[in-house]
Amino acid sequence: MNAIAVHDLQVDLDHTPILREVSCAVPSGGWLALLGPNGSGKTTMLRAIAGLIPYRGTVTLDGLAAEAGSLRPRERARLIAYLPQTPTLPPDMKVTDYVLLGRTPHLSYLAGPGRADRDAAARAARLLDVTRFSQRRLVTLSGGERQRVVLARALAQEPRILLLDEPTSALDIGHQQSVLDLVDHLRRSTGVTVVTTLHDLTTAGQYAHELVLLNQGRVEASGAATAVLTEDRIARVYAARVTVSTDDAGNMVVNPVRPDPR
Amino acid sequence: MKSRWLRAARPYGIAAAFLVAAMLVSALVGAADLNPLAIVTALLDRLPFIRLPSSMSPLDRAVLFEIRLPRIVLCALVGGLLSIAGAGYQGVFRNPLVDSGMLGASAGAGLGATLAIVYLGGAGPSAVPVAAFAGSVGGVAVAYLTGAAGGRGTATLLLAGVAVGMFLTALQTYVLQRSAQDLQAVYSWLLGSLSGATWQQCAEILPYSAVSIAVVLLHGRHLDVLGVGDEEARALGMHPGRVRLIVVAACALAAASAVAVSGLIGFVGIIVPHVVRRLAGTSYRVVLPLSMLGGAGFLVLADTLARTVLSPAELPIGVVTALIGSPVFIWILHTTRAVRA
DSSP states (O other), rough: EEEEEEEEEEEETTTTTEEEEEEEEETTOOOEEEEETSSSSSHHHHHTTTTTTTOOEEEEEEEEEGGGGOOOOHHHHHHHHESSOOOOOOOOOBBHHHHGGGGOOOGGTTOOOOOHHHHHHHHHHHTTTOOOGSSSGGGGGGGGHHHHHHHHHHTOOSEEEEEEETTTTSOHHHHHHHHHHHHHHHHHHHHOOEEEESHHHHHHHHHHHHEEEEEETEEEEEHHHHHOHHHHHHHHOOOEEEEEEEETTTEEEEEOOOOOOO | OHHHHHHHHHHHHHHHHHHHHHHHHHHHSSSSSSHHHHHHHHHHHTTOOOOOOOOHHHHHIIIIIIIIHHHHHHHHHHHHHHHHHHEEEEEEOOTTTOOTTTTTTTHHHHHHHHHHHHSSSGGGGHHHHHOOOOOOOHHHHHHHHHHHOOSSSHHHHHHHHHHHHHHHHHHHHHHHHTOOGGHHHHHHHTTOTTOOOOOOHHHHHHEEEEEEHHHHTTTTEEEETTTTOOHHHHHHOOOOHHHHHHHHHHHHHHHHHHHHHHOOOOOOOOOOOHHHHHHSSSSSHHHHHHHHHHHHHHHHHHHHHHTTTTSSSSSOHHHHHHHHHHHHHHHHHHHSSSOOO
């Protein structure tokens, strides 16, 4: 069963076409990576799926018969957790309070978080190993700690779908790997469906089951890494010079090439 | 479990004790030389199930129960309203420098009061509170409508408030320039005063206070969620615009109720929530109720100073809060991080 099925998605922002005729599907518990050059519409696509901007076309969620646009924001937020590339962290908020914000879609308007909500937040904090610094203020966290705390908030939401916009962009290579490993661990252990935008093509091929390459708001190619990541295509879409090889594990490796300056 | 409950309740206990202590101190001092022991006895006598013989003369009793006490209670109400309104606005705008008088509230109240004093003549004094109340609510309404029309961001709304405020102040100055004989009356209203407070005034603003305070207090959690920004708040299933409208309306009602009976009293709505944040953390679920209690106690103390320092003459309470508030405010600016709007 598909967790997300997008059909003929069209988005205009300020009367400028951003996405055109985008269709794709993610099976439940799968990982889809959205690729493409800057300005190709990756973030816009995540925001449309999250219901944060108006769109045409259909987004069907997690086997719901209903089109996602008919869901109330709170119902949608119980299914989908969305993390922007740079989440806003209130500097003086404590980690534990921030993680608890993830329970917002589960609370009725005038209710405060109850025991079950605190337990869910504590579970998420444990799963991401942020319990150690639960009393620290957000402003004191390092980049890697921040990313874990933000993921803990998303997980406290107990979503079926996790939308992550460039989850690794602010991290060094070691932290990039540990965050992606963590997301993959969460996906395996909770069955959550993951959609990420990623800049690093090699990494995308290593972690995601399916890649969708966007170019100027349209799907340029989609499918497994071996099918999507070809030298010609990358050269054309990104205006980049690369070679593509296969490592021992069968993963695609995209290598930047610098022409001889002489 | 129990210790956690106690720990959570402690700040409220301290704030409530501060308020009660401030009110007691204020009841004990004043221009009329009342015997402190007699005052305490007379106050205890009013509590249920306690009957104490009173040594007070009828005149002294009247001074205590009809002059000092209504003023103290009104002061506590006004201080609580201004502080909770300031804290609420700060949450809505994610900006700790916003005051209860922003968004055209003070300027609108000033214009309303000036119009009442200048054009209603003899009926003026009784019409001033109503006119100030209407002006205050009207100023916020105009600012909100123009700000919301210009865009959805909070910065747009604040800027619209500044523009509306300047416009209303200009109107007020124009009206005032044409009738210089009312300068004194308008000026003293603008500086704020709680002298001549009555039980009736307390009763008149009580319903508005209760409603606005209840609504604001119920939105502490929502203001915390707004702290992650509109887009992420929406991704969490919230309606930021709706929450903003409700809280702004409630804060406008709170500030207008206070202004109607006290004139313009600045700084309370900024400094009290700031001190609370430093002592008890930044969650609005805590900041809102503690600001209300702390602001009530603070204004009672400020008014006690206002009526005793130059006794039997009085300082305008706005002067006292600004004299204390400005240095504290500058200290806050110097000791806190750059403001994130």
